[in-house]
Amino acid sequence: MSTKSKAAVLTGKEKIEIKEFPLPKIGNNDGLLRVEACGVCGFDSEAYLFGGNGVHQLPCVIGHEIVGRVDNIGAEASERWSLKTGDRIVVEEYIPCGLCDACLTGNYQQCFDLRYGSMREDHPQTALWGGFSEYMYLHPRSIVHKVDPNVSAELLQLFIPISNGIHWVQEVGKSKVGDTVVIQGPGPMGLGAVIGAKEAGAGKIIVTGLQKDEHRLQIAKDFGADHIFTADTQDIVNEVSEVTNGKMADTVINAATAPQQFVTALDLAGRLGTVVHSGTDYNLSPEFISSKITWKLLTIKGVLGRPKETVGVALRLIESGKYALWKMITHSYSIEEAGKAVHKHAYGEDDCIHVAVVNNNK
Ligand SMILES: [Zn+2]
Ligand SMILES: [Zn+2]
Structure with a gap:
C-alpha cells in the first residue's frame, strides 16, 4: 500500500x-x-x-x-x-x-x-x-x-475533445442532417467537432487550418471532412463560397487560436448561421465589423466545456472503435x-x- x-x-x-x-x-x-x-x-x-x-x-x-x-x-x-x-x-x-x-x-x-x-x-x-x-x-x-476496462486508458482520455466537439456542433451549433459545418482549427477540439458534425449527419464538413497543419487536416479527412483549406495559402472564404454555391455555413465552429479567425468566422457563416466561439484571446481584431452579425442575422455563442450527458455519448463512441x-x-x-x-x-x-x-x- x-x-x-x-x-x-x-x-x-x-x-x-x-x-x-x-x-x-x-x-x-x-x-x-x-x-x-x-x-x-x-x-x-x-x-x-x-x-x-x-x-x-x-x-x-x-x-x-x-x-x-x-x-x-x-x-x-x-x-x-x-x-x-x-x-x-x-x-x-x-x-x-x-x-x-x-x-x-x-x-x-x-x-x-x-x-x-x-x-x-x-x-x-x-x-x-x-x-x-x-x-x-x-x-x-x-x-x-x-468506462469499459477493455478500452485503453490513452484512448479514453480523449473524452473531453470528443464530448466538446459533439456538444459544440450539435447542442450549441444546432447542426442537423444535411447542414454545412465549417470548423476552424484542426486541433483536438476541432477534430472532435469533425466527429460531432459527422455524427449529426452534416451534409458538408469543411475544416480550415494552416499549411503546417497538413497532418491534422489529413486526420480531419479520415474522420469525415469533405473539404480542407489552408488559411495561409488560400482565400478560405472564397473556397467555402465555391463549394457551397455561395450559401456558406449553417454552423461555424471557431476552434482556432488566432483572434483574426473570429473575424473570418463571420464571413464563413451564411444567412441565419450560428458561430460557436471557443477562443480565449483578449485582443479584438481591428477588422471586426459587427454589422455582419446584424445583416446576416447571425447567432454568436460562447462555449465552456460540455454537460455531463454529452460525455456519456462521447465515451460510448470512443468505446465503439468507430473512429x-x-x-x-x-x-x-x-x-x-x-x-x-x-x-x-x-x-x-x-x-x-x-x-x-x-x-x-x-
Ligand atoms: Zn481543458
Ligand atoms: Zn457553484
Whole structure:
C-alpha cells in the first residue's frame, strides 16, 4: 500500500516540478483514484506559458482530462456513484459547489469553487487535485463516468475533445442532417467537432487550418471532412463560397487560436448561421465589423466545456472503435516527464496533436 504519490506541479512560468505528497484520508463520502492517463489541455499550456491564467492557482498539480481506476472508496460514495475498487472511470474537471447561481441554473462549468488540475498544493484537504500524478483525490461532488476496462486508458482520455466537439456542433451549433459545418482549427477540439458534425449527419464538413497543419487536416479527412483549406495559402472564404454555391455555413465552429479567425468566422457563416466561439484571446481584431452579425442575422455563442450527458455519448463512441482516434494521440510521456509533455504541447513541437501523460509507475 502506497502512502505517497508523485505528482507534477506547475510552480511558475514554464516551470513544472515533480514532488511527492501524502495520500489523503478517505472517508465515507469520497475516494482515491489511481491515475492511468491524463491529457494535456490548451488551458494547461496557457497556464504554463504565462505562469497562471486566473483559474490555475499556482503552485498546483495540473492535468484535468483524467482516466484511472478506483483505488479506495467510501461506502456512501460507492453507492452514490455505483462504483467499487478497481472500476475504471473518467473524471471531469468540474467539482460544482451546487449552491452558486451558475450551479443552480445548470451552468456549473462557470463554477470555480473547486476544479481538478488547478487547486493549490497547500489546500488543507490534500494537494492531489490533478491528473499528472500517480493518485488523485475524488471529492464527493466529482463528476465521474464508469468506462469499459477493455478500452485503453490513452484512448479514453480523449473524452473531453470528443464530448466538446459533439456538444459544440450539435447542442450549441444546432447542426442537423444535411447542414454545412465549417470548423476552424484542426486541433483536438476541432477534430472532435469533425466527429460531432459527422455524427449529426452534416451534409458538408469543411475544416480550415494552416499549411503546417497538413497532418491534422489529413486526420480531419479520415474522420469525415469533405473539404480542407489552408488559411495561409488560400482565400478560405472564397473556397467555402465555391463549394457551397455561395450559401456558406449553417454552423461555424471557431476552434482556432488566432483572434483574426473570429473575424473570418463571420464571413464563413451564411444567412441565419450560428458561430460557436471557443477562443480565449483578449485582443479584438481591428477588422471586426459587427454589422455582419446584424445583416446576416447571425447567432454568436460562447462555449465552456460540455454537460455531463454529452460525455456519456462521447465515451460510448470512443468505446465503439468507430473512429481511428488513436491517430490523434501523437505523444505520450511518463509523470516524471510531464514538464516535457506540457512544453511540447504549448509550443506545438513535432507536429503534436494530443499529448498524454501516462502513469506507468508500479
Ligand atoms: Zn481543458
Ligand atoms: Zn457553484
